[in-house]
Amino acid sequence: MDPKEQATKVKEWIDSHWRGRGRCPRCGEGNWTVKYVVSLPLTAVPADWTRTDHPVFPVAPVVCGKCGYVIFLDAIAIGVQRAAEG
């Protein structure tokens, strides 16, 4: 899935799950921006890790357009990215 398609899916998920426009907890505005999904590297490999790639936690950063506050959504939990397999 390309970044633009991911961003569209994140916005669709927010529209269907957040109440209202979802006000920013820092500044009170509701002008959120989504651009891409990123992967945060885990600092330790879980004992049950079976994949061959480096363990990562994929998240969708949602940025407040007024103050820059960032919320991370779990990209797998919201269905934007599938959990990789072996």
Ligand SMILES: [Zn+2]
């Ligand atoms: Zn804000």
